[in-house]
Amino acid sequence: MAKREHITDVFVIGGGVNGCGIARDAAGRGFSVFLAEMGDLASGTSSAATKLVHGGLRYLEYYEFRLVREALAEREVLWSMAPHIIWPLRFVLPHHKGLRPAWFLRLGLFLYDYIGTRKLLPPTKTLDLRSSPLGRPLKDGYATAFEYSDCWVDDARLVALTARDAADKGAVIQTRTKVISAVRENGLWTVRLQDVDSGLKGTVKAKLIVNAAGPWVDSVLREAAGQNDANNVRLVKGSHIVVRKLYEHDRAYFFQNKDGRIIFAIPYERDFTLIGTTDQDYKDDPRDVKISEEETSYLLAAATEYFERPVSAADIVWTYSGVRPLFNDHKSKAQEATRDYVLTTEGDAKTGAMLNVFGGKLTTHRRLSEEALEHIEKVLGSRGKPWTKGSKLPGGEFGPREFDQQVERLNEAYPNLTDKFLRRLVRQYGTRATLLLGGATRMQDLGETFGADLTQREVEYLIEHEWARTADDILWRRTKLGLRIGAGDKARLETYLTTRKTRGRK
Numbered sequence: 001m002a003k004r005e006h007i008t009d010v011f012v013i014g015g016g017v018n019g020c021g022i023a024r025d026a027a028g029r030g031f032s033v034f035l036a037e038m039g040d041l042a043s044g045t046s047s048a049a050t051k052l053v054h055g056g057l058r059y060l061e062y063y064e065f066r067l068v069r070e071a072l073a074e075r076e077v078l079w080s081m082a083p084h085i086i087w088p089l090r091f092v093l094p095h096h097k098g099l100r101p102a103w104f105l106r107l108g109l110f111l112y113d114y115i116g117t118r119k120l121l122p123p124t125k126t127l128d129l130r131s132s133p134l135g136r137p138l139k140d141g142y143a144t145a146f147e148y149s150d151c152w153v154d155d156a157r158l159v160a161l162t163a164r165d166a167a168d169k170g171a172v173i174q175t176r177t178k179v180i181s182a183v184r185e186n187g188l189w190t191v192r193l194q195d196v197d198s199g200l201k202g203t204v205k206a207k208l209i210v211n212a213a214g215p216w217v218d219s220v221l222r223e224a225a226g227q228n229d230a231n232n233v234r235l236v237k238g239s240h241i242v243v244r245k246l247y248e249h250d251r252a253y254f255f256q257n258k259d260g261r262i263i264f265a266i267p268y269e270r271d272f273t274l275i276g277t278t279d280q281d282y283k284d285d286p287r288d289v290k291i292s293e294e295e296t297s298y299l300l301a302a303a304t305e306y307f308e309r310p311v312s313a314a315d316i317v318w319t320y321s322g323v324r325p326l327f328n329d330h331k332s333k334a335q336e337a338t339r340d341y342v343l344t345t346e347g348d349a350k351t352g353a354m355l356n357v358f359g360g361k362l363t364t365h366r367r368l369s370e371e372a373l374e375h376i377e378k379v380l381g382s383r384g385k386p387w388t389k390g391s392k393l394p395g396g397e398f399g400p401r402e403f404d405q406q407v408e409r410l411n412e413a414y415p416n417l418t419d420k421f422l423r424r425l426v427r428q429y430g431t432r433a434t435l436l437l438g439g440a441t442r443m444q445d446l447g448e449t450f451g452a453d454l455t456q457r458e459v460e461y462l463i464e465h466e467w468a469r470t471a472d473d474i475l476w477r478r479t480k481l482g483l484r485i486g487a488g489d490k491a492r493l494e495t496y497l498t499t500r501k502t503r504g505r506k
Helices: 017-028 057-062 065-081 102-114 155-168 214-224 293-304 362-380 403-413 419-437 456-466 471-478 487-505
Strands: 007-013 033-036 086-094 125-128 144-153 172-174 177-185 188-195 201-211 233-244 252-256 262-268 272-276 316-327 341-346 353-359
Touching: 007 017, 007 188, 007 362, 017 033, 017 155, 017 353, 017 362, 033 155, 033 177, 057 065, 057 102, 065 086, 065 102, 065 144, 065 362, 102 144, 155 172, 155 456, 155 471, 177 214, 201 214, 201 362, 214 233, 214 316, 214 353, 233 293, 262 293, 272 293, 293 316, 341 362, 353 362, 403 419, 419 456, 456 471, 456 487, 471 487
Parallel strands: 007 033, 007 201, 033 172, 086 252, 201 353
Antiparallel strands: 086 144, 125 144, 177 188, 188 201, 233 272, 233 316, 252 262, 262 272, 316 353, 341 353
16 A cells, blocks of 8 residues: 555546546656556446447437547547557448438538548448448348448557556556545545555545546545535446357448437457447446346347347357446436536645546547646646647557558567467557567467466566456456356466465465
8 A cells, every 4th residue: 555644646536547547647747646446447437338439420419519529539549549459440330211311321421521530540431232241241121321430449458558658657556446535634635545455554645636436436526525415427337248250341330229229230359249338327336237138138139130140149158238427417318418528626726626527438538638637737737738649558659550560570579479369469468569478489488378378478467567466357358368268267367366366475
């Protein structure tokens, strides 16, 4: 735990994409930063997204023009920042007779192409599904479709790499660390912390708190700021299913549903298709969120409406759910609630300030962080100019169209390791794959293998550099090898981690 007398400029509560983004931006400007996350990095909302860096085409229907414009502009900014974990993806939007008319879709996509900055991503085009191979997986009857651009992102790795860069710039990142209380004393915050695993307690003094607790943001306000009636966020549950690959090409599908909602079907981890998401108001503990039978049936039926081969429960290999803390704008339907973010500051430099983060999305986290720094600098004074646009996340030190060249370089450097293995490492670690591999000349040099191609060397790297502690941290948030590793392999990994932890105590 932190030393008792430590005073930090900025104390961040929450290790999701917004908390880590603010910590990174602040540390890069010279502020001292301390971030506490009660679970693992991205263990809440930030690892349960549809995994897109996108403008949000459907948000145009709700007149969210500012949000869409900002998000569209961020797509290529983020792609350039992290081309190993973010890459372009083309979406096929079939026209469904009886739903949104074709002219309406064309108008929306015209705006989508031109209201935001787009230099590298290709524009929209019209498809004839009767002759295009992209129509083959679909039922007969769909004639026209529109193909447009957005980007894909490995959401949990985006958070881990953002935290890594924040730490490299001086921020203290502590996971499995719960904020017990935060009290204003003599113009400072006294924050009491407890290590979730060991039970050890500590105290940090801070000039300003950033409340980026996601679904727990109102809980922090009630417990730390005494706002017993805090009701700033609307919790909306979103669930996804992952099924075995439904088609061979590399495009994603954007499907309209008869209830006015939409779902995506997206190529996932080479051998699977990701289908989601749902939108349901949620009242329970966010830590207990899981997909319901109703949601599963809804997603299966929505996909089967379009695909020639019915999608059934037997096809599902994994499900995940998350709770989105949307700003409470009192809309009647969950899917209509704004995805925009709202920042508020309470207190000042004399009394101790708290910056609250309500809402937000993966795509706009960098801009949200810049706006958060404007609030922070009004309280603590300016330390530096905005710097994150044009910056690189760890491992992303190459051009947005140079991924294959990175794989070729790694193949040349490690000729006895398979292209498939090295390609995965570049997808996850980028240029830092060489740091992980070191002087290895064969797989045996990387230690024990825990199923698939997860090696002891990679496990150690994730523990030492990315705050991983448990098998789930490694298999589901730092990688997605949980899709390929069986129960026996997971048990061996858990035994290794337990033994390693026990040795560390001696």
